[in-house]
Amino acid sequence: MMAKQVQQDQLYIGIDGGGTKCRATIYSKQHGVLGTGLGGPANPLHGLERTLESIMVSTQLALQDAGLRVEQVHELNAGMGLAGVNLPALYDKIMQWDHPFQQMFLTTDLHTACIGAHEGQDGAVIITGTGSCGFSIVNGESVNYGGHGFAQGDIGSGAWMGLEATKAVLLDLDELGPTTRLSGTFKSHFNTLTAMGIAEQMAGQPSSVYAKLARLVFDAAEQQDEVALSIVTQGADYISRLAKRLLENNPPRLSMIGGLSEPLNKWLDPEIAKLVELPKQPPEMGAIYFAIKNVEQDLIKAN
Amino acid sequence: MMAKQVQQDQLYIGIDGGGTKCRATIYSKQHGVLGTGLGGPANPLHGLERTLESIMVSTQLALQDAGLRVEQVHELNAGMGLAGVNLPALYDKIMQWDHPFQQMFLTTDLHTACIGAHEGQDGAVIITGTGSCGFSIVNGESVNYGGHGFAQGDIGSGAWMGLEATKAVLLDLDELGPTTRLSGTFKSHFNTLTAMGIAEQMAGQPSSVYAKLARLVFDAAEQQDEVALSIVTQGADYISRLAKRLLENNPPRLSMIGGLSEPLNKWLDPEIAKLVELPKQPPEMGAIYFAIKNVEQDLIKAN
Numbered sequence: 281m282m283a284k285q286v287q288q289d290q291l292y293i294g295i296d297g298g299g300t301k302c303r304a305t306i307y308s309k310q311h312g313v314l315g316t317g318l319g320g321p322a323n324p325l326h327g328l329e330r331t332l333e334s335i336m337v338s339t340q341l342a343l344q345d346a347g348l349r350v351e352q353v354h355e356l357n358a359g360m361g362l363a364g365v366n367l368p369a370l371y372d373k374i375m376q377w378d379h380p381f382q383q384m385f386l387t388t389d390l391h392t393a394c395i396g397a398h399e400g401q402d403g404a405v406i407i408t409g410t411g412s413c414g415f416s417i418v419n420g421e422s423v424n425y426g427g428h429g430f431a432q433g434d435i436g437s438g439a440w441m442g443l444e445a446t447k448a449v450l451l452d453l454d455e456l457g458p459t460t461r462l463s464g465t466f467k468s469h470f471n472t473l474t475a476m477g478i479a480e481q482m483a484g485q486p487s488s489v490y491a492k493l494a495r496l497v498f499d500a501a502e503q504q505d506e507v508a509l510s511i512v513t514q515g516a517d518y519i520s521r522l523a524k525r526l527l528e529n530n531p532p533r534l535s536m537i538g539g540l541s542e543p544l545n546k547w548l549d550p551e552i553a554k555l556v557e558l559p560k561q562p563p564e565m566g567a568i569y570f571a572i573k574n575v576e577q578d579l580i581k582a583n
Numbered sequence: 584m585m586a587k588q589v590q591q592d593q594l595y596i597g598i599d600g601g602g603t604k605c606r607a608t609i610y611s612k613q614h615g616v617l618g619t620g621l622g623g624p625a626n627p628l629h630g631l632e633r634t635l636e637s638i639m640v641s642t643q644l645a646l647q648d649a650g651l652r653v654e655q656v657h658e659l660n661a662g663m664g665l666a667g668v669n670l671p672a673l674y675d676k677i678m679q680w681d682h683p684f685q686q687m688f689l690t691t692d693l694h695t696a697c698i699g700a701h702e703g704q705d706g707a708v709i710i711t712g713t714g715s716c717g718f719s720i721v722n723g724e725s726v727n728y729g730g731h732g733f734a735q736g737d738i739g740s741g742a743w744m745g746l747e748a749t750k751a752v753l754l755d756l757d758e759l760g761p762t763t764r765l766s767g768t769f770k771s772h773f774n775t776l777t778a779m780g781i782a783e784q785m786a787g788q789p790s791s792v793y794a795k796l797a798r799l800v801f802d803a804a805e806q807q808d809e810v811a812l813s814i815v816t817q818g819a820d821y822i823s824r825l826a827k828r829l830l831e832n833n834p835p836r837l838s839m840i841g842g843l844s845e846p847l848n849k850w851l852d853p854e855i856a857k858l859v860e861l862p863k864q865p866p867e868m869g870a871i872y873f874a875i876k877n878v879e880q881d882l883i884k885a886n
Contacts, residue, residue: 366779367783425757425759426757426759428753428778428779428782428786429782429786429787431734431746432746432749432750432753432782432785432786433750433753433782435750435754443734443735446735447735447736447738450731450735450736451738454728454729454828455828456728456729456821456824456825456828475731476669476731479731479732479735479736480670482735483731483732483735484732518759521759522759525757525758525759
């Protein structure tokens with residue numbers, strides 16, 4: 281009787297790991313979303329221990345929020361989207377984890393974001409936040425472009441814009457490049473009058489710190505600053521090319537996700553901008569769809 | 584008698600600290616160079632303890648090479664050029680060091696390189712190796728441009744070229760940028776067929792690792808690869824602008840120092856290229872001239 285009930289209304293947990301937080305959502309097909317939880321950083325490329333800890337924290341909070349008992353973690357079918365698990369070594373390491381779930385299905389954060397955006401259906405996504413990349417899944421085939429990391433890739437991302445702006449300001453202050461109103465903005469922002477004062481504060485900073493400068497670039501572009509316009513246009517052109525590359529695979533939908541999708545939109549190729557549709561569901565729901573699909577496939581195989 | 588002899592033929596040590604090694608040269612005006620020593624990394628921005636240790640190792644080796652006794656370290660007037668001591672906090676920290684020398688005179692590595700290149704006279708230098716920057720000293724006034732560090736500054740440097748080439752290859756392999764023969768070269772160099780394979784190996788690498796790719800860019804430029812030509816030309820154009828900026832102060836001489844000065848030369852603005860003269864002495868001799876000048880000024884003040 282119990283086994284049958286479980287089979288009829290399996291419990292799922294969708295986990296979306298990110299560089300700053302980890303989101304977990306508990307769901308059943310009959311009752312929909314039962315509860316959610318928020319944990320700390322969960323990017324295994326920046327630390328596996330921390331990632332697993334954040335997954336457990338968000339899971340426990342989601343169980344509590346759903347009014348479930350702590351032990352019911354063993355009843356959860358987990359779908360999980362994490363950065364970097366396209367690397368077989370990292371995938372294997374996480375799959376070797378002595379996890380508490382009934383089952384665990386692991387894929388990349390891009391994959392779950394894409395599944396979420398299109399409510400489990402085929403489609404393509406472009407993610408532009410601190411970093412940037414493109415992903416599509418069509419008829420079971422996935423491809424991804426970009427996402428090569430700061431400072432060598434991730435064109436059009438917040439970190440890229442912040443870095444390009446910093447380079448331009450340092451050139452201007454040395455009188456070795458075009459003048460830009462960004463120089464005045466940066467002087468105030470960094471509370472310094474010199475190029476060296478800015479360079480020192482930014483040297484060795486992670487991409488997240490550069491990404492915080494992106495809004496200054498958009499502001500200056502709005503004010504028709506040539507240098508800022510050139511940065512925003514270059515970034516948006518890359519994102520438009522990325523979109524066209526993804527469209528070659530004929531995904532039925534295209535969404536943009538991340539903090540820069542809204543400010544970038546008006547700078548995109550108009551042909552692309554009009555194709556972009558809002559994501560239907562967040563990545564943690566994508567992780568749930570991923571788990572459901574795997575559980576149901578296993579059931580089909582078992583019968 | 585002894586005191587008089589010391590005054591007549593003071594012992595000097597010139598120390599040039601760098602990111603990978605520390606060079607020390609012992610010198611007297613009467614006898615010229617008495618001995619040299621080579622120590623480990625001595626960039627205080629990457630570690631003060633290590634820097635002081637490398638300074639002492641190179642000093643001891645130079646004393647030994649000069650046939651002097653270990654205790655004679657107390658007779659040495661030290662001139663020292665170190666990165667980052669333009670920052671008052673770092674300058675003060677090193678000056679607070681309980682050093683074993685008779686006296687210690689501290690300045691930036693740029694300053695000693697410039698004094699060395701022009702044998703103690705006024706002049707300008709451009710340094711292009713892993714990083715890049717410009718420095719001039721004319722009538723006691725020094726200025727410097729660039730040198731803002733990887734990845735936000737140091738245009739035209741080895742690390743900058745390596746990064747630009749990596750960006751171009753990743754774009755090409757994603758079919759989101761122009762094709763370049765650098766892609767084939769990088770695939771062999773990194774023993775991988777994919778953009779992600781290259782991105783993973785370069786992610787988070789220090790500037791020195793990017794700088795090692797610079798020679799591949801020069802090779803491809805020689806073979807008329809458009810992308811490599813554009814990188815080398817952009818880098819050389821910046822160095823030419825940097826030179827013109829330094830020439831505004833009317834330095835009597837201009838030298839280029841560092842691993843990229845030779846390969847870059849043919850790509851410079853011909854007006855600049857023909858002005859560039861070879862450095863007369865290495866930076867550690869510049870550090871000696873710096874110490875001599877300070878000791879002699881102190882003597883004048885004392886009399």
